[in-house]
Amino acid sequence: MNKPRRAKKEALSSHNYDKNHNHERMENVHSERSDISTNSKESSSSLPRSSTSSKFSSILIAVLPTLLTSVMDLYIDMHLTKYYLEDICSDNSNHDQPYSLQCISPSRFGLIHSLIRSLSLFTDFFSATIIDSHLPFQQPTLLIVLAPLYWFSICALFMGPSMIHKYSNHENMTRWLFSTDVWYTLCSLMKNMIPLRVLYDSSMMRMCKTWNVKDRADLFSFKHQASLYGGLLGGFLPPLVTWLMGDGPVFPQFYVLFGSCMVILSYVVMGMFLRRKQTMMMESGHENSPEKKKNPSWIPSLRKCFENRAFLVLLYLFTYETLRGLLWNGLYILYLTKVLHLEGSEFDFYSGVMHTAGMVGAMVFTPVWQLIASKYGNYNSWLFSYMLQIPIGVFVYLVIDYSETTSQIYWYLPFFMLLTITGRASGFLLDGIKSTVFDYDELRTGERREASIEATWSVIPRYVDMLSSSVSFGILSYFNTYGMTPGQIAALKNGEYTINGKRSISVQAALLPSLTSIICLLLMYKFPINDEMHSKILEELKKKRESNINSQPSEIILDPITNEKIRNDREAHHLDASAKRELSLAKDYFFSFELENMKRSSFYLRHAWHIEIALCTLLFACCLTFGYHFVTSVLLGRDMFATLFLWLSSVTFTWSGFHFSRIGIARKIVK
Missing domain, CATH: 1.20.1250 (Growth Hormone; Chain: A;)
Incomplete structure (x- = not known):
């Protein structure tokens, strides 16, 4: 009952502050506070309508x-x-x-x-870093x-x-x-x-x-x-x-x-x-x-992202989602054709019916989820919607018989619609969860870095996704010929699936998504920012913005998650040059254990940039070696090995670029 009142109070106070901000800049600090309290009462009745129309x-x-x-x-x-x-x-x-x-x-x-x-x-990630750190006011252009x-x-x-x-x-x-x-x-x-x-x-x-x-x-x-x-x-x-x-x-x-x-x-x-x-x-x-x-530089941006606990939880979630998706990538079409037995014109008709019905169901139930989110909060609704999706795959696996030879689309359609209502219709909740990470990152770093965070969320899972459907089809190929003699395997036609192959398709495409999603729910439960915590973050962020814009004494700003004191931008401005240099170079580019080694070992400190050169050279040589094996595997027709070597070459290339970017910084630290 208190959440709508609290949100309404926050919106009204934010609006009144924006309305009277120009008048505040012309008065002193004492008259500012009295003007805000006086004028906010006079303008509260007329301005919300224009503000609402502008936001709409x-x-x-x-x-x-x-x-x-x-x-x-x-x-x-x-x-x-x-x-x-x-x-x-x-x-x-x-x-x-x-x-x-x-x-x-x-x-x-x-x-x-x-x-x-x-x-x-x-x-x-590098282009996203440029967008955030170099051209924040030129994004529309x-x-x-x-x-x-x-x-x-x-x-x-x-x-x-x-x-x-x-x-x-x-x-x-x-x-x-x-x-x-x-x-x-x-x-x-x-x-x-x-x-x-x-x-x-x-x-x-x-x-x-x-x-x-x-x-x-x-x-x-x-x-x-x-x-x-x-x-x-x-x-x-x-x-x-x-x-x-x-x-x-x-x-x-x-x-x-x-x-x-x-x-x-x-x-x-x-x-x-x-x-x-x-x-x-x-x-x-x-x-x-x-x-x-x-x-x-993309290294400080990456370091700042990994200091955000909420960012890390979503990163683990997205990476695990991609990793478990390797078990059934590309098998949905085979599930429709080989398990549900939709062939030819039936496949075109029923795939169109499912697409249209899914879109209509999502559009009808999206306002329902919006109402639930407004009553119980985005975080609780996000957990509830995902919890409802977990048992659907188990029911599909138990109801749909993979050994049948007739169409079973009518048994599958109700579960498909239920998955659409619980999953696709509530997809907007994830955007609200992401926005809380952006607010918390701004509170911690003083910067608005949506592009860098979004790119980091996508770039690391994409390394996992480079294996694409090789894993899922490899598992299917193994079980499709399981227990068969070499002669029977040779007689098996291309595109023909045995009863073991159909069982594998049913398990991979229906059962495994439900069983592996339990870990996803646990990771979502570990997300540190719920709706109450987000309200506290917005309050602290508002105080920080007001302190930076106005010439007011800096207030104590606390991190609501860790209860640590966050240094204000104006306080950071008064740091001496050596402290700024240490913060911008050492802490942004090197991990804490590396800084400890520099403090304890003079040899490591003197030869830090030589170590970076050696690591960069070694990793780049590994990248060239993996690239050579990738080319030879493609020429020999070994697609599975080619995919593996391509993944290894990409990882080593990025890792070598990481150390290459730190060579100049390490040399400055040594000097």
């Missing part, structure tokens, strides 16, 4: 790119692979040209994806610039091969520079190197950093519903446009080009709106003017 317009403009992106992502995810594996050969076969465009083979396609994923791992580059690279993926094939006259140059695999690699690499999604999420989080808990929940709920509506529209629009225009080679190019232009326009509108809002806030004095900062 901000929400609508912010979620518009999510809506349009969801419409396009569904079509791109479903048709891009098919386009390069099958359609590109038939659509561009012309005997008047010197040669016909060739499709990408499945093995080459998987190899390209692994290479792109490994190359983008290192750049993701970056949003306007990067959105066209990102979406035009997607257009080039669909339109490039046919245009090159049509207008090219130089046979040798075309074959070498503009072959389909090279074109797909270049465009996909450009698309994955542009941090548009991270920039969009960080801009949205930065927009709502001064909002109360209720307004943030509304923003995340609207964003989640926009993605659901976009996915539903993305399923209906392509058949409708195909019916109007006719199915032909020109359809993918037209649909992707027109849709990309609409998405770019939404990003431009959002960027202009955020830039205008930032300008108004700086003119009114509600936000500090941009300052020149030193060149960013």
Whole structure:
């Protein structure tokens, strides 16, 4: 009963402070406090309506790119692979040209994806660090610039091969520079190197950093519903446009080009709106003017992230989610076809029915979860929704008989809808949990670093995900031929699954997700920021912001989780040069055990930068060795070993880059 009153009181006090902030700057400290208390009573009745309308317009403009992106992502995810594996050969076969465009083979396609994923791992976090530490006030401008580059690279993926094939006259140059695999690699690499999604999420989080808990929940709920509506529209629009225009080679190019232009326009509108809002806030004095900062480094950002307990719990959760997903990656389609026996037209029909029914169910029950979250809090609702999802897989495994030869889709649909209602409809709760981590990180570090934290959450699990479906299909292949003689294995046709193989599919795709999710629930329970703790963090953060903006004596700011005193930015400003140098160099770049070794051992201190050079050289040599074995494994057709060596080379390359970045800092510390 007290939570709505508390939220309402926080929103009113925050609003009154913003209204009278300009008047405070013109008076002394004693008159400031009296003016705030007097004017807040006079303006409390008229201003909440305008503030509510302003936040509602901000929400609508912010979620518009999510809506349009969801419409396009569904079509791109479903048709891009098919386009390069099958359609590109038939659509561009012309005997008047010197040669016909060739499709990408499945093995080459998987190899390209692994290479792109490994190359983008290192750049993701560094680009996010630049966004946070170097250009925090230029994010709207970056949003306007990067959105066209990102979406035009997607257009080039669909339109490039046919245009090159049509207008090219130089046979040798075309074959070498503009072959389909090279074109797909270049465009996909450009698309994955542009941090548009991270920039969009960080801009949205930065927009709502001064909002109360209720307004943030509304923003995340609207964003989640926009993605659901976009996915539903993305399923209906392509058949409708195909019916109007006719199915032909020109359809993918037209649909992707027109849709990309609409998405770019939404990003431009959002960027202009955020830039205008930032300008108004700086003119009114509600936000500090941009300052020149030193060149960013990804190591201090990584170190600060790992000092955040709430960040670590979510990192463990996301990493474990990716790790357990290796057991069933890519098996859902086989579960539908081999266990539920959906083949041919039945597969197309019922997969469309499940997609539409899932979207509608999520849209209907999202307001229900929003009501539950407003009554019981985001954290409790997050735990409750995940707890309901755990037994569903067990029931599916017990009800669906993998030995049946007839369709069992009608037994599966109720469980699918229940999973959609409990899981997909409550997806917006995770965004609210993430926002608490951003607030706590700002309280600890004094910086708003949404992009760096989001990138770190994604980059480490992606190292695990590089193994992709190799583990799941390896387990399936083992059990599919379990107990068979070499002659029986040789007689087994490709794509044919025995009763042991179907049992393995049922266990991996239905039972294991439920059994392994118990550890996920335990990690979620260990998350240190509940709704009451978040309210305390917001109170301390508000005091810290007011102390930094106004020329007031610094108050004691406590960490609500550890009860430690947090040094204010103004107190840090009075540190001497040697203390600043120690904090910025030693503590940011080196771990505590390394600093202890430097204090105890003069040899380690004198040769710290030599040790970094030796470690960097050794790791880079390992990276080259693993890369050589990766290439030889690909040439010999050993895909499993190739994936393993690619993963090892990526890990050692990142590790060597870590030590390479510390060489110069170690040399400064020695001097």
